Amino acid sequence: MKDIIKNKVEISDDPSTVPRRIAVFPEKTPVRFEEEKTEEKLVMTFPNLIIREVICFQIVVIILTLISLFINAPLEELANPQNTPNPAKAPWYFLGLQELLHSFPPIVAGVLLPMLVVIALIIIPYFNVNIKKESLWRNNSKIKLINFSAVILTLVAVSILFDAYSIAVPTILFYVLVILPYFVKKKNRLMSWLYERSLSDWIMIWFVSIASILTVIGTYFRGPGWSWVWPW
Amino acid sequence: MKKIEWLMNTKIWRSIFRTKLPISTNLDRSLVIFNSLTLHIHPVKVREKAICFSYTFYLGMISFFLFVILIVTGILLMLYYQPAIPNAYQNMKDIQYVVSNGTFLRNMHRWSAHLMVFTVFLHMLRVFFKGAYKPPREFNWIIGVILLLLTLLLSYTGYLLPYDQLSYWAVTVGANIVKYVPFIGTKIRFLLLGGNQIGDYTLVRFYVLHCVILPSVMLLLVALHFWRIRKDGGLL
Numbered sequence: 160m161k162d163i164i165k166n167k168v169e170i171s172d173d174p175s176t177v178p179r180r181i182a183v184f185p186e187k188t189p190v191r192f193e194e195e196k197t198e199e200k201l202v203m204t205f206p207n208l209i210i211r212e213v214i215c216f217q218i219v220v221i222i223l224t225l226i227s228l229f230i231n232a233p234l235e236e237l238a239n240p241q242n243t244p245n246p247a248k249a250p251w252y253f254l255g256l257q258e259l260l261h262s263f264p265p266i267v268a269g270v271l272l273p274m275l276v277v278i279a280l281i282i283i284p285y286f287n288v289n290i291k292k293e294s295l296w297r298n299n300s301k302i303k304l305i306n307f308s309a310v311i312l313t314l315v316a317v318s319i320l321f322d323a324y325s326i327a328v329p330t331i332l333f334y335v336l337v338i339l340p341y342f343v344k345k346k347n348r349l350m351s352w353l354y355e356r357s358l359s360d361w362i363m364i365w366f367v368s369i370a371s372i373l374t375v376i377g378t379y380f381r382g383p384g385w386s387w388v389w390p391w
Numbered sequence: 392m393k394k395i396e397w398l399m400n401t402k403i404w405r406s407i408f409r410t411k412l413p414i415s416t417n418l419d420r421s422l423v424i425f426n427s428l429t430l431h432i433h434p435v436k437v438r439e440k441a442i443c444f445s446y447t448f449y450l451g452m453i454s455f456f457l458f459v460i461l462i463v464t465g466i467l468l469m470l471y472y473q474p475a476i477p478n479a480y481q482n483m484k485d486i487q488y489v490v491s492n493g494t495f496l497r498n499m500h501r502w503s504a505h506l507m508v509f510t511v512f513l514h515m516l517r518v519f520f521k522g523a524y525k526p527p528r529e530f531n532w533i534i535g536v537i538l539l540l541l542t543l544l545l546s547y548t549g550y551l552l553p554y555d556q557l558s559y560w561a562v563t564v565g566a567n568i569v570k571y572v573p574f575i576g577t578k579i580r581f582l583l584l585g586g587n588q589i590g591d592y593t594l595v596r597f598y599v600l601h602c603v604i605l606p607s608v609m610l611l612l613v614a615l616h617f618w619r620i621r622k623d624g625g626l627l
Contacts, residue, residue, distance in 0.1 A: 201422070208437050212452060216456045220460065224447075228498075230498065232494075232502070238554050238556055239556065248561060252508050252546070265571040269569075282527070283532065284524040284533075289525075360520065363519055
């Protein structure tokens with residue numbers, strides 16, 4: 160098997176001892192080359208993995224103990240339905256959502272978008288784009304550029320329409336980053352990394368950046384009446 | 392050291408632990424995994440690349456360990472907690488000022504909860520960018536997404552339990568979002584809160600969700616998640 164892959168063929172006149180073997184790998188083979196898998200080195204689980212698990216557990220406990228010794232969990236006064244704090248904030252992992260609620264109508268930001276995100280996450284492994292993960296600009300780059308620009312333009316336009324500049328501005332920056340390797344042909348490490356990213360990578364990068372930016376804004380930059388404040 | 396060795400060779404020790412000592416050959420090392428209830432979810436051999444830190448950053452493992460810490464500290468906290476108004480809040484004060492190491496216990500629970508939300512999310516990102524959801528692991532990815540949602544729900548239901556201003560209004564914000572679900576929004580909100588606004592029954596419902604229902608579902612799905620990793624040719 161390995162010899163065939165490396166194009167080394169044993170030659171002999173006697174076909175009964177050395178039959179001529181030809182392996183054809185069509186370009187569309189869905190499975191990645193299996194060569195490395197057979198070569199992969201195996202180690203004993205005990206002690207190699209077990210010791211790592213034990214050490215990992217100990218480090219987690221130690222770090223948590225240190226954090227818990229020095230930082231106290233917040234506890235405010237008894238809940239009082241008559242006294243609404245301004246602003247009332249959700250737990251930090253929902254502040255991105257709350258920030259969305261500020262700009263978009265509640266049914267979109269509170270129901271539609273979260274549901275779309277969950278559905279999008281679930282269906283990821285069932286789409287070929289996400290399985291192949293081909294570089295975005297490898298084939299048909301011109302059509303892709305037009306489509307991609309149109310999508311981004313719509314996104315930015317909609318966000319600006321709803322005053323969601325916290326989405327519009329990062330999206331424009333993101334757009335510049337994505338199309339950079341299309342125009343700049345210079346090859347350094349950063350450029351080739353950008354060039355190699357697939358469409359699914361880019362969508363995830365966009366989603367994670369927007370989610371983090373919205374969460375940070377919701378956590379630190381929002382004050383009374385959800386107005387913009389500076390944390391310092 | 393000698394005494395430990397003697398202890399490990401006593402009849403009693405050998406009746407409890409199936410592994411024979413000393414462990415010197417690879418067969419013995421396999422038997423350590425084979426003969427242990429807790430370890431036998433592992434294969435006896437693993438790919439060297441798969442246990443490398445830079446490959447997975449151990450994020451799944453860390454999330455699981457945080458979950459274990461959360462269960463332990465959570466059970467201890469349950470000993471001091473009554474899901475009622477205003478007892479819940481008074482219990483918090485008791486945990487802070489009366490219970491030995493109570494503040495530490497609560498800190499531990501809260502910070503590991505926040506950290507777990509973070510590590511589970513990072514774990515998802517790692518799996519995505521390494522392409523570890525590709526066939527045959529599609530379904531395990533879905534279980535993972537559900538586990539992420541469960542983590543968020545667990546954290547959210549736990550947020551109300553101290554019943555201070557912070558938790559009350561955070562949960563109010565969340566419950567108001569539920570209201571916007573078309574047609575059945577107010578009904579779902581009523582079901583969740585056990586009333587039209589947060590009260591005694593909300594506390595009980597969130598308490599049962601947080602301490603019984605969601606952790607049980609979580610444990611089941613974690614077990615399924617681990618089993619699938621193994622069956623799909625992964626690390627465990």
